[in-house]
Amino acid sequence: MAEVVITSKEEAARLTADLFERLVREKPNAVFGVATGSTPEGVYRELAARRAQHLLADFSRVRAFALDEYVGLPVEHPESYHSVIERQWTRPLGLHPEQVAVPPAVITADDNPESYETRIDAAGGIDIQLVGIGSNGHIGFNEPGSSLASRTRLKTLSRQTRIDNARFFGTLDEVPRYCVTQGLGTILEARRIVLLAFGVSKARALANALEGPVTSSVPASVVQFHPHVTALVDDAAASLLANQDYYREAWQERPPSRRILFDGITLTAPPRRRGF
Ligand code: GLP
Secondary structure (H helix, E strand, O other), rough: EEEEEEEEHHHHHHHHHHHHHHHHHHHHEEEHHHHHHHHOOOHHHHHHHHHHHOOOOOOOOOEEEEEEEEEOOOOOOOOOOHHHHHHHOOHHHHHHHHHEOOOOOOOOOOOOOOOOHHHHHOOOOEEEEEEEOOOOOOOOOEEOOOOOOOEEEEEEEOHHEEEEEEEEHHOOOHOOEEEEOOOOHHHHHOEEEEEEEEEEHHHHHHHHHHOOOOEEEEEHHHHHHOOEEEHHHHHHHOOOOOOHHHHHHHHHHHOOHOOOOOOOOOOOOOOOOOOH
């Protein structure tokens, strides 16, 4: 069961940034899995603000891997995830582009998207994977029906996801139809997963993911197989969680060694084995 923290969006961003900083202090060359979409923006803004005030831990050696990318969009397009990650993560943190990898935006018949995972493995695996959740229960771009053991691959976006993401583009037609995404099996190999969800539009998907059966129809439900998942969610996203009273109480009454998120827990650990 995931640890569920019901709090404000702002506090969720601060807690996640605290966690990232703690990992970097423990492991200066930490490897982050970074997500896109509107959900993680507050975390990235918080880290950037701390850096601007010279308050941030030394992130100069961190590496990062993005979860997914549109296929068929030029990488220079402002909404390609190459551009978004560069704008929200790489540049504000003062990182060299080589420290940050994004799945390829062009796939030819000879390409094997799974080779992206060789780079993740070579970096020692992902220490903390940040994920949002789609209104249809996707994580990364693993649409409903994705194998729970899936690897990084080319996928077709669902109509719902394209409608949801049309707000970043001019019209629905401009939203790409294909993507490359880390698979659900890939995501499960991260040492820790931090899932963020804000707003009532995520309430149903979140409740299904955290409290429903594990099923490929709700790809995010695969996180129930991971031993170290923390979900930071606001009241609206939590509104359909059956156990929300318990989560609030467990967070309020957490043991003294855990007054700070993940305090008392070693963040660095051996790589997780492949699969589950
Ligand atoms: C996007 C991304 C996901 C993201 C999700 C929710 O399409 N591929 O990584 O978590 O859908 O998006 P948002 O955070 O904008 O609600």
